[in-house]
Amino acid sequence: MAVFHERLKGLREEGKLTFQDMAYLLDCSEQHYQEMEAGAADLLFSKAILLSEAFAVSLDYLAGNTDKTKRDA
Numbered sequence: 001m002a003v004f005h006e007r008l009k010g011l012r013e014e015g016k017l018t019f020q021d022m023a024y025l026l027d028c029s030e031q032h033y034q035e036m037e038a039g040a041a042d043l044l045f046s047k048a049i050l051l052s053e054a055f056a057v058s059l060d061y062l063a064g065n066t067d068k069t070k071r072d073a
Contacts, residue, residue, distance in 0.1 A: 003064045005039035011055045012037070025054060 012022050023033040026047050035041035043051075052059050057069040 003039070004043070004062055005037050007057075007062050007064060008051070009037050011051070011057065015055065026050065 008022075012019075017025075019030050019034055019037075022037075023030040026033060026043075028036075028047075032041055036043050048059060048062060051057075052062060058066065060066045061069050
């Protein structure tokens with residue numbers, strides 16, 4: 001199963017969003033977002049919830065615990 005940073009990249013690409021778009025969404029620097037996507041930086045749980053809501057996916061999907069998104073339900 002994919003891990004968080006792979007899911008994060010996939011959702012960004014699926015949504016045709018830039019690093020800058022994602023940094024804005026998460027209220028962080030573009031560099032910090034890139035580090036999260038590379039797996040080199042952590043994400044606050046509150047930001048994970050924000051991503052879950054913005055992309056209509058579950059936290060389990062983001063964490064790589066399931067391949068089912070909320071959209072698949």
